[in-house]
Each structure stands twice: as C-alpha cells, then as structure tokens.
Amino acid sequence: MLHPLVAPMTALIAGILILVYPKLLNYVVAIYFILVGILGFMER
Numbered sequence: 584m585l586h587p588l589v590a591p592m593t594a595l596i597a598g599i600l601i602l603v604y605p606k607l608l609n610y611v612v613a614i615y616f617i618l619v620g621i622l623g624f625m626e627r
Contacts, residue, residue, distance in 0.1 A: 597611050 601608050601611060
C-alpha cells in the first residue's frame with residue numbers, strides 16, 4: 584500500500600511542472616495512464 588501523501592504530492596509536482604513546461608502535459612498523462620493500467624493488473 585502506498586503512503587497516503589504519495590498521490591497528492593505527485594499531483595502537486597506534476598501540476599507545477601505542467602505550468603512551467605506545458606508540452607510536458609502529454610507525457611504526464613501518458614505515464615499516469617500506464618501506471619494506473621499496471622497497478623490495475625497487479626491487483627488481480
């Protein structure tokens with residue numbers, strides 16, 4: 584189980600990076616979907 588502060592901290596860092604580097608949004612979204620997919624398969 585992940586620490587409860589991991590998701591909010593990751594979201595905050597990603598948000599700041601997207602504000603500074605708007606082209607980074609595509610990569611952040613792609614990595615998010617990949618991680619959610621992998622975690623979804625690992626739970627089964």
